Amino acid sequence: MDYIPHTVEEINRMLQVIGVKSLEDLFVDIPPHLRLSRRLDLPGSLSEQELAQEIKVLSGKNRIPSLCLMGAGAYNHYIPAVVRHVISRSEFYTAYTPYQPEISQGILQAIYEYQTMILELTGMEVTNASMYDGATAMAEACLMALKARGTSRVVVSRAVHPEYRSVLKTYVGTNNYDVQEVPFDKEGRTDLRVLTNVLDHEVAVVVIQSPNFFGVIEDMAAIAHLTRERKISLCYTFTEALSLAFLKPPGDWGVDFVAGEGQSFGIPMNYGGPSLGILATTREFLRRIPGRIVGATKDREGNRGFVLTLQTREQHIRREKATSNICSNEALCALAACVYLSLMGKNIMKLARLNFEKAHYLADQLSKLKGWKLSFPTPFFNEFTLQVPDMPSVVEALSQEGILPGYVLNRDYPELASDLVFCVTEVVTREDMDKVVSILRRV
Amino acid sequence: MDYIPHTVEEINRMLQVIGVKSLEDLFVDIPPHLRLSRRLDLPGSLSEQELAQEIKVLSGKNRIPSLCLMGAGAYNHYIPAVVRHVISRSEFYTAYTPYQPEISQGILQAIYEYQTMILELTGMEVTNASMYDGATAMAEACLMALKARGTSRVVVSRAVHPEYRSVLKTYVGTNNYDVQEVPFDKEGRTDLRVLTNVLDHEVAVVVIQSPNFFGVIEDMAAIAHLTRERKISLCYTFTEALSLAFLKPPGDWGVDFVAGEGQSFGIPMNYGGPSLGILATTREFLRRIPGRIVGATKDREGNRGFVLTLQTREQHIRREKATSNICSNEALCALAACVYLSLMGKNIMKLARLNFEKAHYLADQLSKLKGWKLSFPTPFFNEFTLQVPDMPSVVEALSQEGILPGYVLNRDYPELASDLVFCVTEVVTREDMDKVVSILRRV
Amino acid sequence: MELIFEKSRPGYGGYQVPKTDVPEIILEEYIDSSLIREDLSLPEVAEIEVIRHYTALSRMNFGVDTGFYPLGSCTMKYNPKINEDLSHLPAFEELHPYGPESWSQGSLQLMYELKSFLCEIFGMADFSLQPAAGAHGELTGMIICRKYFDKKKERRSKILIPDTAHGTNPASGALCGYEVVTVKSDRDGNIDLDHLGRMMTDDVAALMLTNPNTLGLFERNIEAVADIVHIKGGILYGDGANANAFLGKCRPGDLGFDIIQVNLHKTFSSPHGSGGPGSGPVGVAPHLVDFLPIPRVVRDGEAYRMEYDFPDSIGRVKSFYGNFSVLLRAYAYIRSLGAEGLMKVAEIAVLNANYVRTRLKPFFDLPYDRMCMHECVFSGRRQLANWGVKTAHMAKRLIDYGFHPPTVYFPLIVPEAMMIEPTETESVTMLDKFCEAMIAIAKEAEKAPENLKKAPLNGAISQLDEVLAAREPDIRWKKRGEGNGH
């Protein structure tokens, strides 16, 4: 099945208008000996019905857990039906970046609304229309800080998501900047003593995740105090956007950048992507932030309207002097988040609280099991780390029942070889959790 | 979860405007002792997330066969994705009957297109915007004929779908009209000799299904000859609309009514409904046909536009003198059919041919099995009846494999106690069929 | 806009049929070629053209999701999106009606429970979910009436219907052979008890009553009405299309109704689909249960099944079991709202209607000036008499203001009727906007009537000539040269 609406007669008529004899003649500019002289070696074409059948067979090779206790950067939240209905409006999903505002007011206004919501959630002053994901948003925030300060080092907590640190290293390393990691302490928080020691004049920015990879809420007050004293930028990152509806807005701690992942706001896990990179900062960076920004303006009659603005930051105008290379971003995911947040309204605070309560229920129940204990005695939101007596059996027992266990830390943190990070969201019921406990009791 | 967008303050303000004290005061007209003094005894309310969970649990109690060999009035055809995308446009599905044409041109034009397609398929002159289903369309066609002729009897072939005959009896019986059934012959077709004998002057209309319930194609030429000679109306009915793309259009035989089921045109089986009642007739009945009709007209500027027309037939104008009581019909299903047929175009003839070929493949293979044979040696489309050696084992063997066997005839036709009607559509692959044969070979 | 046929280009096909995987056969060996179709004139267009065509058409349509849709008697409330999604779950949608019942337990259970909910909500003994729409339910109810009296060997040839009734009521009665007799309304907008008393004779099978009636008014004398009918051995049939007004407040069964049909697509919020599919379950009092259509879903211990063995049943009114996907949405709706939610529906629906009634009363004639239920009916006679502006004009003008017009010219007993049903899902902000538009239009009727008569003024299409359409019916497209119309 192709999607080409041409009959043979039409093709011939068009060739005539162009003044060539055959379709081949259109490709004169490709040197003949460089032409592909064979057919591509691909499986045969499929009709729609056959395609649907093939893909369903593939989908059958995946297994969706009956219960998901994994977070670690991708969260299994309930997505209200309204979100899908809105983003399935073809006027949205088949459009491109709103370069022509007069016929793109729909997405422009929605992104302006989205920007407002993100600023409410983060407590910051400036944001953009989205980044690729949380990890790249965080890496770009650091590049912004490095360029602004003209120094060479990023300090990042080891309690930041390992993949985020990895992306950071790729982005920052290629520019001959340094990344220095700071360990966590017994409380599962970034070790403040070590942090204090490494903050020399080469450091441009400190990156802290909260709740961090272990689920632990970091001591932002202390860290912000440290960086502020030294006039070093502070970047607050997060993987679980719902925590923003529970915790004090990062802007209140006086951070310079908030960069993280918005997948929790109405976007399916999708095996890890697409998701939504959120990046917010202070007014100082209004003309340096990467990515698209929508602004309000007026039309000839004085009506409010929306346009892409501050484009002199962008690649298509400034080219090599642009603040980033971003062109396509994750607009449809931003729209999903916008709809999700509109629907939730203030109730999202209740939802966050529900996550908190459920996670604490499971944490309490599991810590009562013999040999189990919380790895860190520190407040958490909906993820928490547990030290377990016999890791392979635990993982095996849950998997056997189709339950996706928490994240096994030992690959990334050999010192936490018997620790697991669990996540509990609103879709997990008490019954589910009691079942988990009873399975694990038998291990 | 309710869907009521009122805050308590707003309710109070509204009550004030109305000039009453409480919501209770609005219900003064209901005599107090007739009021319900308790709360309705219903399960507790559910949030969206909980609802979705509950319904999914219910859905898990259904079992969709791995392979469906059942037709018998509901057909498992492939539905192209485009159909769902169009009927999911909320401007269509959340609208009502287009009483106000100026803001309903979308559905009005689509139904006008649908009417045209149905007339092309049936070869008739007049049709409407849909009926409830095939069975009621057929019953209403008979009522039309009875009223037009002023006689009292409908003759219906026993090879017509049993449920259609049952609906006919309900509709026609309540009006003190008679229904007389005519048996089928050894070929599985309506017995022409018996038919000839019963066609007296009290008969208003003869109903023939083709392909009939056994899948057999009726001898329309002979039957039409019979009825025409006696000036009796002839109603052609069908359950498998796709057969219209394969067989000579019923209009070509000179029938007076074509009434049947359009579910095959892009509508899921839905456990039997909603589906699409198709009713078409001759110009003579233009002002007697039940249901909505869309017509083309002009606006003040002379532009073409569409309106509901010939409404003097309808209940809201003519009340007890209306040609029927239909108000809501199956408009969205008609839209689905319209989109389906637009997409298929002439290729629907190929699709029908594919059904024919596949059905004949399975029929050939199964008739080779020991003790199996075609019940009727008569041409068929995609359904066919087989006499099988050991009915319970056959049904059991297929069901065991999650295969839905054909329709077991013995409840409706005790004389065909060891016969099954199979159906093969384009979604059944040769591999599927070979598997069926090998399972049955082992029975 | 061009028709899809006018976009057709010979030789193009938008859909690719899968290649055959069975041995090709020579058609003529299996079937006489005289039986086979030679050609079929359907549009030849590409997938992109199909999508663009119908997307463009959708954009020429107005639905509840587009805006306020106060179409009286139709209960155009918000249709929850989750219910749409659930109705499309493959395990429901792909279910064959003739699969073994053990493979359909989910759907059967849902139907069984829905039926029980309806019994509780409406106070009836049992329900059939088979009818496909409200009018279909009415017909079913009337057939039950006939069967009931047939069984009792009573000959009753008439049914009574108030002059306010919806057109489907007389049409449904007539469709099963009853003579329809109209009963007058009194000055309060209720059924005239005296007139009813005189008309209610021994040969009357039933009174078909809508309560609240189509004026949006509750029949205050419902007890007396029921008595008059029952004393004469008649059946009190209830058109339940207006159930949105009384959910949880009172129950038709308790009011004396013997049969009632419920419009699930109205009260229980299935989208109206541009005119269907709907669903019109019929509920009956205990003495009529035996007459319900077959099959009926029953419970057998833990399992559910269809039961056919009811010798007094009227038989089937539809193939299979009803419009399942509509039943599912109604079930989901009831489960979401629960008892309190349903009662709140009635309360707010009635609140909204009375709010509109109160706000618009100074500007339009209100023939029955009393507390209304879920809808209110104004008359445009003042505007017609003084400035020659018809209700139709004002209705069309509302389109320019971004609203769907109310139902007009119904009920018939109100001249220049405008029947406004806001439903409970509209906010007061929306009602205020609507009222302001109506008030502006009332002023325009006074100040600029000529302009008003040309409405809608801003649309892609202007007033359509309905007379022309009926006089020269053109109900299908024909190729140029084939001539159009009949």
Added chain:
Amino acid sequence: MELIFEKSRPGYGGYQVPKTDVPEIILEEYIDSSLIREDLSLPEVAEIEVIRHYTALSRMNFGVDTGFYPLGSCTMKYNPKINEDLSHLPAFEELHPYGPESWSQGSLQLMYELKSFLCEIFGMADFSLQPAAGAHGELTGMIICRKYFDKKKERRSKILIPDTAHGTNPASGALCGYEVVTVKSDRDGNIDLDHLGRMMTDDVAALMLTNPNTLGLFERNIEAVADIVHIKGGILYGDGANANAFLGKCRPGDLGFDIIQVNLHKTFSSPHGSGGPGSGPVGVAPHLVDFLPIPRVVRDGEAYRMEYDFPDSIGRVKSFYGNFSVLLRAYAYIRSLGAEGLMKVAEIAVLNANYVRTRLKPFFDLPYDRMCMHECVFSGRRQLANWGVKTAHMAKRLIDYGFHPPTVYFPLIVPEAMMIEPTETESVTMLDKFCEAMIAIAKEAEKAPENLKKAPLNGAISQLDEVLAAREPDIRWKKRGEGNGH
């Protein structure tokens, strides 16, 4: 239109959070209240309001499904609906990235096969599916360059980029610390070989070349170009965003490209989502395979898994594995079309562009008058010089005719550029309509230039003041009284 915030009514919430089923806890016992948020100012609106608001916004947007969208360089082709549906299958959508690989075999196999298809189509040795967009792929490619030379211990600080290149090319190069040097184009619109020869020195890491370039022209001297770069030890990077032009006709690997990024959302037909998500896989020649990002999907007998152990890898450029749902659509697209379908895509895309080029040539300046590939670039300089009509005006005027404007003012070397990319999914009927609109506009420019300058004339909104927006940035809504803008 009002903002969703302006529709907010205090006290209202559109979504009901499930009741808790665990024992309530006293928050303060678990967490210091100074860490907790007190309030959150999000819109307080009902579900019906959310749906109506965003439905209304959608109706103010133009997509491929709305009409012709010849936005050059963006390949706005039809997005098959079946691919949308398949990408939403729960077994794909609900998959957690950290589930055991044995639970993700379907997704892994799809990624593995897609990667193999891309290798075959582009003639590269291996691909990484991780980058989230074209520009992200460019960045990844540049980082690979750096790592490659680092490993070889060569210090190369510059990259060369032709003056026709898309802005993302220099931006991506700069983002990883390269000095960007521009190479001129010759009179034919190809890269100037002499200039290239002079610029290609030992400290140049790579030439970033788009072929066909953004003038829609194939680099005829591609072999010579590759030689010049390779002789100096440089890398030839290909921006594959224009791959729609050559699918099945030639392969970048065969042309001498060492690295290429492919924009799946363009060539392989994922919808553009109003600006994303996209996907920009990066393919490399054999000598660069070791540098690809980790993890890489590999096949182990019958099973598929992610492999992390590539010591020379540049590391990760994104969390997890790529934009999977975009990959899925691309996979479905390639499976649907097969080899012949893909080649037909290129043929018809090129046919359509040349048809438009030929038809419009008499009316607009065509700076490079030769056979084009999948797009053609006109200049509006004649209209500007003679009648003061800018390309921007003509673009806006197209909106009135029902078309999305082409890309304008790019590529930068064409004054008043109009870059038209019809794509293969547009019928000749549509192209004719578009050409007629363009010709009408050319005539308007001559006859009624002042009117044209005010375009769009018929929309809900007129020309927007972009200067104001940038001068007084107002990037978020604020409550009245809080003041707006910065």
